[in-house]
Amino acid sequence: MTMEAQIKKGVLEMCVLFTIREKETYGYDVMRTMRRFFPEVNESTFYAILRRLHADGSALTTQSGESNGPPRKYYRITEAGLATLQKNIEGWRRVKSAVEEMGIR
Amino acid sequence: MEKQKFLGELRKELRWTFAKEETEDILRDYEGFFAAGASEGKTDAEICADLGSPPGVALSLAETLGKKRPFSRKAAIRAGAAALLLIPNLLYFLLGNGNPAVTCAALLVETAALWSVLGFFPPVARRRTGAGRWPVLCGHLLLGGLTTAAAAWFWSRSEVLALGNGGASVDTAGILFAASAAAIAVFGIVWFYKRSAQAFTLTVHALGAVGYVSAAGAVFSRLSDPDAFNAGMREALWIYLFALLLTAFVAALIRDLGKRVK
Known part of the structure; x- marks a missing residue:
């Protein structure tokens, strides 16, 4: 991912991937977690990112039947997703160190 | 909710x-x-x-998810139907007719049909972009009014096609023309930076508003004289076609820029 794309889109995607890296997480919980850190961003933005990650093979979903209410979709990171996350984090570090080198902290 | x-x-x-x-x-x-x-x-x-x-x-x-807003099957059918509607209307405009009321009705159908073909009919545009109802409507009306004056001014001064005199006075219309151009530019730029998809639609709306309203100037300036009225309607059609071409060009440009920025 180029540095420019990294800045514009990659940060939120990186964070979403990070939240599902260890265990299967219900989509709504991912959205709630992300919202805690980015309160000005709609929850639906994170839902859209989750769907994209699923579409491009970075995340798998499993459905659990709820006794009352619609089934819940749990997201889990894939090998490809882990590789993407790793790349995103490296890109983010480059951006961060460049910004800090300028004197912005 | x-x-x-x-x-x-x-x-x-x-x-x-x-x-x-x-x-x-x-x-x-x-x-x-x-x-x-x-x-x-x-x-x-x-x-x-x-x-x-x-x-x-x-x-x-x-x-x-990288989805373009595609023409659905329904929209394609609608576009086809609208295109068919255009044929008699175009013939009507080109051949001319003595009845102002019929010409008016034809122009209305024409307008709706063309905008349906392009998919920029207001309710559709609103639904597709998520822009609010009032911004879209106000943008239409405001810029529409201003562009009418601009169109009237332009055609009142144009001798290239010798299509007669428009009704608006040059001074007032000239000021409005400058104001409308500035408004369109500001709208386009602001929305472009906010969200390219909306910039796209709103600029399309702003420019396309010429089409809705260019007729109005002609109608009001020529209501008393049927012959002049129909000449005015033909002018309106030319303005309209010009505006559509311009709109398509600018829209393509903005969409392209939007992609590059992303």
């Missing part, structure tokens, strides 16, 4: 972009979010506020 209303609106929005199965899948997920939110003790209104507006949700999904 209540859950059912939210889901109903979301379904309408998603239909424009996603296949049926995908739409249903997304809606099931959102039903789940409402259930999960309710189990945390949140009200429907709070859940809706956190999720965002249905048009915004649909737009966000479309952009994130």
Whole structure:
């Protein structure tokens, strides 16, 4: 991912991937977690990112039947997703160190 | 907003972009979010506020998933029908007719048909971009009024095609022309930086408004004289076609720029 794309889109995607890296997480919980850190961003933005990650093979979903209410979709990171996350984090570090080198902290 | 209303609106929005199965899948997920939110003790209104507006949700999904807003089958049929409607109208304009009322009706049909073909008919544009009802409507009316004056001014001064005199006085119309050009430019630039998809549509609206209203100038300046009236209508058609070409060009340019920025 180029540095420019990294800045514009990659940060939120990186964070979403990070939240599902260890265990299967219900989509709504991912959205709630992300919202805690980015309160000005709609929850639906994170839902859209989750769907994209699923579409491009970075995340798998499993459905659990709820006794009352619609089934819940749990997201889990894939090998490809882990590789993407790793790349995103490296890109983010480059951006961060460049910004800090300028004197912005 | 209540859950059912939210889901109903979301379904309408998603239909424009996603296949049926995908739409249903997304809606099931959102039903789940409402259930999960309710189990945390949140009200429907709070859940809706956190999720965002249905048009915004649909737009966000479309952009994130890299979906263009395609012509659905329904839109394609509508476009075809509209294109057929255009033929008699065009003939009518080109051949001329002595009855102002008939010409007026024809121009209205023409306008609706052309905008349907392009998919920029106001309700459709609103649904696709998620822009609010009032911004779209006000943009239409405001810029429409200004561009009418501009069109009238332009044609009143033009001797190239020798199409007669427009009704607006040159001084007033000249000022309005400058103001409308500035308004269009500001609109386009501001919205371009805010959100390219909306910039695209709003600029299209602003420029396309020439089409809606160029007729109005001609109508008001020539109501008393049927012959002059029809000459004015023909002018309006030329202005309209010119505006459409310009619109298509600018729209393509903005969309292209928007892609590059992303």
